[in-house]
Amino acid sequence: MTLTQTASALDADAIGRISDRLDEPDWLRALRGRWWERASVTPPPTGQEEEWRRTSLDALPRDVELLLDAPRLETYLPPGAAEAGVILTDLRTAVAEHPDLIERLLGQADGPGSHAHFWALAQAAWTGGLFCHVPRGVAVDGTLVARQSIPRADVAYHPVSLVVAEEGASVTLLEEIVSPDGAAGWYGGIAELRAGQGARVRHASLQQLGDGAWRVGAERVVVGQDAVVTTLNAEVGSRVTKLGLQVLMSGKGGTSKVLGLLAAGDDQQIDINTIQDLAADHTTSDLLYLSALYDRAHASFYGITNVRHGTKQTSSYQECRNLLLSPQAGAEPIPVLEIEANDILRCGHGATAGAIDPTMLFYAQTRGLDPDAAERMIVRGFFEQVVARIEDETIRERVLSALAHRIGSTEEQERAA
Amino acid sequence: MLAEHRPNQSGFAETGDPGVTEERMALPNPALSQIPDSYKYGWNDPEATSLNIAQRGLSAEIVAEISRFKGEPEWMTKLRLKAYRHFEARPMPNWGADLSGIDFQDIFYYIAPTNKAVQSWDDVPDYIRRTYDKLGIPEAEKKYLAGVGGQYDSEVVYHNIREDLEKQGVLFLGTDEALKTHPEMFREYFGTVIPANDNKLAALNTAVWSGGSFIYVPKGVHVELPLQAYFRINTENMGQFERTLIIADEGSSVHYVEGCTAPTYSTASLHSAVVEIIVKKGARVRYTTIQNWSHNVYNLVTKRAVAYEDSVMEWVDGNLGSKVTMKYPSIYLLGERAHGEVLSIAFAGSDQHQDAGGKIIHAAPNTTSLITSKSISKGTGRTSYRGLIKVYPGCERSKSTVRCDALILDDEARSDTYPYMEIDEENVTIGHEATVSKVGSEQLFYLMSRGLTEAEASAMIVNGFIEPIVKELPMEYAVEMNRLIQLQMEGAVG
Numbered sequence: 084m085t086l087t088q089t090a091s092a093l094d095a096d097a098i099g100r101i102s103d104r105l106d107e108p109d110w111l112r113a114l115r116g117r118w119w120e121r122a123s124v125t126p127p128p129t130g131q132e133e134e135w136r137r138t139s140l141d142a143l144p145r146d147v148e149l150l151l152d153a154p155r156l157e158t159y160l161p162p163g164a165a166e167a168g169v170i171l172t173d174l175r176t177a178v179a180e181h182p183d184l185i186e187r188l189l190g191q192a193d194g195p196g197s198h199a200h201f202w203a204l205a206q207a208a209w210t211g212g213l214f215c216h217v218p219r220g221v222a223v224d225g226t227l228v229a230r231q232s233i234p235r236a237d238v239a240y241h242p243v244s245l246v247v248a249e250e251g252a253s254v255t256l257l258e259e260i261v262s263p264d265g266a267a268g269w270y271g272g273i274a275e276l277r278a279g280q281g282a283r284v285r286h287a288s289l290q291q292l293g294d295g296a297w298r299v300g301a302e303r304v305v306v307g308q309d310a311v312v313t314t315l316n317a318e319v320g321s322r323v324t325k326l327g328l329q330v331l332m333s334g335k336g337g338t339s340k341v342l343g344l345l346a347a348g349d350d351q352q353i354d355i356n357t358i359q360d361l362a363a364d365h366t367t368s369d370l371l372y373l374s375a376l377y378d379r380a381h382a383s384f385y386g387i388t389n390v391r392h393g394t395k396q397t398s399s400y401q402e403c404r405n406l407l408l409s410p411q412a413g414a415e416p417i418p419v420l421e422i423e424a425n426d427i428l429r430c431g432h433g434a435t436a437g438a439i440d441p442t443m444l445f446y447a448q449t450r451g452l453d454p455d456a457a458e459r460m461i462v463r464g465f466f467e468q469v470v471a472r473i474e475d476e477t478i479r480e481r482v483l484s485a486l487a488h489r490i491g492s493t494e495e496q497e498r499a500a
Numbered sequence: 501m502l503a504e505h506r507p508n509q510s511g512f513a514e515t516g517d518p519g520v521t522e523e524r525m526a527l528p529n530p531a532l533s534q535i536p537d538s539y540k541y542g543w544n545d546p547e548a549t550s551l552n553i554a555q556r557g558l559s560a561e562i563v564a565e566i567s568r569f570k571g572e573p574e575w576m577t578k579l580r581l582k583a584y585r586h587f588e589a590r591p592m593p594n595w596g597a598d599l600s601g602i603d604f605q606d607i608f609y610y611i612a613p614t615n616k617a618v619q620s621w622d623d624v625p626d627y628i629r630r631t632y633d634k635l636g637i638p639e640a641e642k643k644y645l646a647g648v649g650g651q652y653d654s655e656v657v658y659h660n661i662r663e664d665l666e667k668q669g670v671l672f673l674g675t676d677e678a679l680k681t682h683p684e685m686f687r688e689y690f691g692t693v694i695p696a697n698d699n700k701l702a703a704l705n706t707a708v709w710s711g712g713s714f715i716y717v718p719k720g721v722h723v724e725l726p727l728q729a730y731f732r733i734n735t736e737n738m739g740q741f742e743r744t745l746i747i748a749d750e751g752s753s754v755h756y757v758e759g760c761t762a763p764t765y766s767t768a769s770l771h772s773a774v775v776e777i778i779v780k781k782g783a784r785v786r787y788t789t790i791q792n793w794s795h796n797v798y799n800l801v802t803k804r805a806v807a808y809e810d811s812v813m814e815w816v817d818g819n820l821g822s823k824v825t826m827k828y829p830s831i832y833l834l835g836e837r838a839h840g841e842v843l844s845i846a847f848a849g850s851d852q853h854q855d856a857g858g859k860i861i862h863a864a865p866n867t868t869s870l871i872t873s874k875s876i877s878k879g880t881g882r883t884s885y886r887g888l889i890k891v892y893p894g895c896e897r898s899k900s901t902v903r904c905d906a907l908i909l910d911d912e913a914r915s916d917t918y919p920y921m922e923i924d925e926e927n928v929t930i931g932h933e934a935t936v937s938k939v940g941s942e943q944l945f946y947l948m949s950r951g952l953t954e955a956e957a958s959a960m961i962v963n964g965f966i967e968p969i970v971k972e973l974p975m976e977y978a979v980e981m982n983r984l985i986q987l988q989m990e991g992a993v994g
Contacts, residue, residue: 407926420917425908
């Protein structure tokens with residue numbers, strides 16, 4: 084039986100064949116079926132939606148082949164973590180080895196509304212992904228790393244990443260995704276991160292897809308009572324990135340820091356939609372997205388802070404800053420506030436776009452730097468606002484080295500190389 | 501001629517539905533001023549004795565009949581009909597405020613003087629009458645504002661000012677009158693800033709417009725006193741579809757003040773004005789509006805200015821009244837070193853939605869702009885700031901700052917901020933900042949410990965909050981504005 088399947092020709096039978104191929108239990112087969120149903124009745128965006136006006140999906144490569152045999156994730160668990168019950172594995176492995184957990188946790192909620200179709204599609208058609216589970220009260224020292232390498236450029240791949248930190252757990256996780264340059268491909272990965280009561284989660288996602296890739300994905304972050312979550316999206320690769328990120332502050336006293344770093348050049352288009360949903364009292368959510376845009380790169384940011392009716396003493400900030408490093412680069416930062424409560428502690432936003440301040444460049448050059456080196460130094464200083472908030476050395480190094488591809492290396496990196 | 505200078509036609513609205521930001525932003529908003537059904541002194545045309553359009557609803561025939569009745573040249577009739585087709589073809593905006601309460605077929609589009617029913621003072625809502633009393637508005641003026649007729653005698657004042665202006669060559673006319681007396685200049689500029697097909701409500705206005713002001717300030721002339729429609733309001737009907745056109749020739753300056761701060765009672769549920777302003781090289785125009793329509797009115801107005809080299813355009817825009825307002829005064833900076841400013845205040849009480857803001861389009865190098873917005877929502881009121889900063893490629897060294905602050909006074913109130921930015925030029929400095937806050941309990945406690953009631957203390961805090969904009973108003977407006985805010989805070993205005 085051939086399993087060649089293009090993304091545009093998916094149907095219920097094809098979804099069933101994925102289950103056959105992966106030899107899945109009936110409950111998972113049924114779950115995929117329900118999500119396929121959902122994807123079928125939730126039409127793809129038309130381009131008229133507020134979140135979809137800035138990125139056209141006309142050229143999305145829908146006819147590439149679905150990647151059925153993705154290589155398993157490469158994972159690294161710090162010493163002692165496995166013994167403490169921490170799971171970090173490929174999602175297919177997790178279905179086989181931890182069926183009860185997966186049945187309880189996978190595919191239980193909708194993602195961001197703007198990306199509902201793609202969320203449902205991935206829940207139905209995933210052929211790989213990640214499962215990370217940290218049991219109640221377990222604090223992991225060190226950094227968990229999971230790396231997915233896509234072997235071909237011209238494929239469609241919709242992996243699901245599921246990260247759950249139970250009550251009182253503490254974990255730091257770096258996820259990396261890479262694919263080769265070249266032909267157009269469709270990376271439709273989605274991610275769900277749930278932090279239980281009092282949990283501490285630091286999560287970084289480092290995207291280095293090839294230059295033909297369309298990243299059309301979504302993430303949902305749920306922050307429980309008194310939990311503290313830091314997320315970082317470092318978007319370096321891809322031809323087009325269209326990411327929907329929902330941060331739901333669902334429990335009282337929860338805190339989230341939502342960080343983003345975009346370094347884009349050539350004809351890259353990066354379009355990020357965020358929702359900071361302050362749905363519980365005394366929650367705090369601060370977002371900071373920084374873009375450095377070279378060549379003809381274009382970055383759009385449409386973010387919403389929604390303070391729900393009836394909530395008290397929430398605190399939120401949304402900030403999007405864009406450095407334009409070429410006359411052809413462009414930015415559309417749009418930080419939206421929808422405030423339905425009056426008892427707020429703090430709520431604000433800021434957005435900027437512009438070139439490097441020429442006086443800064445001049446100053447750096449008077450100190451003997453050539454213009455390129457001066458620019459590199461200033462861009463790195465700009466990104467430092469986010470990098471400095473990454474409390475994990477492993478993540479910081481990996482992110483800086485990925486960014487160096489665009490912004491140039493630091494002297495330390497050059498010495499090391 | 502203006503069209504040649506437009507950097508990009510797609511910057512205007514017809515580029516796609518409902519899509520492009522421009523289209524979304526260009527939408528409309530309304531007008532101010534007006535006293536529709538009952539105003540008795542609107543038309544000075546003695547021949548006008550019969551008109552067959554005293555009916556609700558709109559059709560091409562009614563549009564043609566309005567034009568015929570007013571004795572307009574053929575080009576205007578054609579333009580109205582073309583605009584009507586656009587109005588019919590365009591969808592209602594599906595963003596912003598809820599406009600589902602508007603029934604276009606239940607509206608009178610033109611009321612001939614002979615067909616007017618004068619309404620009774622007794623029909624004017626209590627809250628409006630009380631507000632007039634509290635503001636100390638003279639009896640005759642009250643009735644005028646309420647649309648009950650009764651001529652408020654500002655004729656003498658107006659004539660003195662008008663003579664003065666005429667000596668300087670300034671034209672300050674009703675728009676209908678200007679079409680008759682200055683047809684060439686009128687045709688040269690009318691509809692060049694806001695084309696008939698700009699958006700559904702601007703198209704409606706172009707099809708059925710009546711009233712409004714036409715102002716031309718010659719080269720180098722500085723009009724010292726603010727020109728107030730108020731002076732003219734008794735001699736020409738300003739209309740629910742008023743159309744205002746201001747041309748400030750090179751090196752001139754003028755400040756125009758639209759409407760008045762006192763609540764303006766209207767039985768008509770839709771007001772859709774269009775205001776076009778052309779600020780030529782080195783000229784300066786300020787346009788001030790305090791909108792205080794009664795709370796049954798949908799106020800959907802399109803206001804746009806084009807500003808050439810070294811010119812300055814300022815919109816000072818206050819929105820207190822109406823049920824729904826959608827209004828985003830915009831400035832196209834088309835010449836080098838042009839500067840644009842929008843100062844916006846919105847106050848939404850219960851059942852009101854003020855969806856207001858501003859748009860600045862940088863289409864030339866070294867242009868600068870500033871948008872300052874202060875909004876207050878109370879009761880179940882909702883304020884939305886909606887704005888756009890756009891910088892076209894090549895507009896080097898443009899600078900723009902947008903500052904939005906919102907106060908939310910009650911649990912059921914809501915405040916939104918939608919600050920659009922489209923930056924396609926590297927060498928620019930563009931920034932936006934916003935804060936949303938409640939009236940601090942410490943501030944209240946402090947003021948109340950000094951003997952103020954909670955309402956007085958809140959009003960004082962609110963007055964302080966909007967002070968940066970109020971100080972830009974002519975003094976009598978500033979005084980009334982502060983008193984109105986106080987009344988709103990006491991709940992006296994609804």
